[in-house]
Amino acid sequence: MLEVIEQLIKEVSQFSAESKEQVEQFRVEMLGKKGKITQLFKEFKNVAVEQKKEFGKQLNILKTTTQQQVDEFKTRLDNVENDGTSTDMSLPGNAEYAGSRHPLSIVLNEIVEIFKRLGFTISTGPEIEDDWHVFSALNFPEEHPARDMQDTFFIGNGSDVLLRTHTSSVQVRAMENKKPPIRIIMPGRVYRNEAVSARSHCFFHQVEGLYIDENVSFADLKQTLLYFAKEFYGHNTKIRLRPSYFPFTEPSAEMDVSCSLCSGKGCNVCKYTGWLEVLGCGMVDPNVLELNGIDNKKYTGFAFGMGIERTAMLRYGVKDIRMFFENDLRFLRQFQEI
Numbered sequence: 001m002l003e004v005i006e007q008l009i010k011e012v013s014q015f016s017a018e019s020k021e022q023v024e025q026f027r028v029e030m031l032g033k034k035g036k037i038t039q040l041f042k043e044f045k046n047v048a049v050e051q052k053k054e055f056g057k058q059l060n061i062l063k064t065t066t067q068q069q070v071d072e073f074k075t076r077l078d079n080v081e082n083d084g085t086s087t088d089m090s091l092p093g094n095a096e097y098a099g100s101r102h103p104l105s106i107v108l109n110e111i112v113e114i115f116k117r118l119g120f121t122i123s124t125g126p127e128i129e130d131d132w133h134v135f136s137a138l139n140f141p142e143e144h145p146a147r148d149m150q151d152t153f154f155i156g157n158g159s160d161v162l163l164r165t166h167t168s169s170v171q172v173r174a175m176e177n178k179k180p181p182i183r184i185i186m187p188g189r190v191y192r193n194e195a196v197s198a199r200s201h202c203f204f205h206q207v208e209g210l211y212i213d214e215n216v217s218f219a220d221l222k223q224t225l226l227y228f229a230k231e232f233y234g235h236n237t238k239i240r241l242r243p244s245y246f247p248f249t250e251p252s253a254e255m256d257v258s259c260s261l262c263s264g265k266g267c268n269v270c271k272y273t274g275w276l277e278v279l280g281c282g283m284v285d286p287n288v289l290e291l292n293g294i295d296n297k298k299y300t301g302f303a304f305g306m307g308i309e310r311t312a313m314l315r316y317g318v319k320d321i322r323m324f325f326e327n328d329l330r331f332l333r334q335f336q337e338i
């Protein structure tokens with residue numbers, strides 16, 4: 001009997017394993033309910049009294065050695081797994097959703113970057129404004145419809161406090177605070193009292209530009225806008241300027257770009273005209289310069305403004321402006337930049 005134990009001790013000391021399964025198998029074979037060592041312990045009561053001492057000693061040695069071997073190989077194999085040698089490094093990882101920028105931010109950032117390259121700097125102003133900054137200082141006549149409650153959100157009855165209807169109010173604030181040359185780009189949210197539909201919303205975003213210096217001409221405006229159009233809509237883009245009207249610019253124009261989807265051939269996005277209307281612009285009206293304390297004999301300037309939602313809708317083919325404000329992840333995740 002003692003020999004059996006001694007033999008087992010030898011065997012156990014020489015045990016080695018290459019996998020956790022082998023270690024577990026070994027453990028069950030030795031220490032499990034029906035394992036060899038468990039059996040030997042059961043037989044202990046049948047051992048002759050004078051042999052009991054030696055038998056017990058050897059049996060305990062066998063048990064601890066086995067336990068040590070099991071522990072040793074378990075940790076050894078665990079470490080192998082952890083240092084990566086048993087992991088297939090060529091397997092693709094689990095992709096984490098990294099979040100994405102809002103499509104309006106993507107478009108706005110791109111526009112701002114283009115004008116920054118031309119030396120424009122960003123200027124911002126408050127969304128809650130007064131009549132002077134939104135209308136009067138921009139040469140809006142007293143009876144202009146934009147001053148009507150139906151178009152503008154006023155805060156309080158008969159009050160002078162209102163939500164700005166365009167970012168042109170920031171032009172006024174810039175002229176108050178700076179001397180020419182002024183070369184700024186003004187992004188921001190604006191509000192209009194309009195019914196919410198697929199094409200219009202009661203708030204949206206604009207980005208506006210203003211350049212005032214000596215000898216600024218309509219040719220400078222045209223060249224600046226052509227540069228922007230080529231950078232933003234693609235290098236083959238053509239522009240055209242159509243006469244228009246804004247109280248604060250004279251002359252005023254609407255700029256169209258050749259439709260980038262059909263290269264000007266005509267499609268349903270450009271309504272088969274080959275052109276897309278993208279922004280309003282013009283030379284700063286001399287009255288506006290005077291109202292804002294700038295010498296209109298010495299200085300001239302140009303201004304332009306565009307809607308971010310409209311620009312983003314054209315770029316991404318979004319058919320409903322409300323999608324931008326619903327924060328539906330199925331919509332937003334499509335704009336992930338890799």
Ligand code: PHE
Binds near residue numbers: 168208209246
């Ligand atoms: N403020 C005008 C609008 O909201 C856009 C514009 C800005 C036009 C600057 C000309 C010059 O429609």
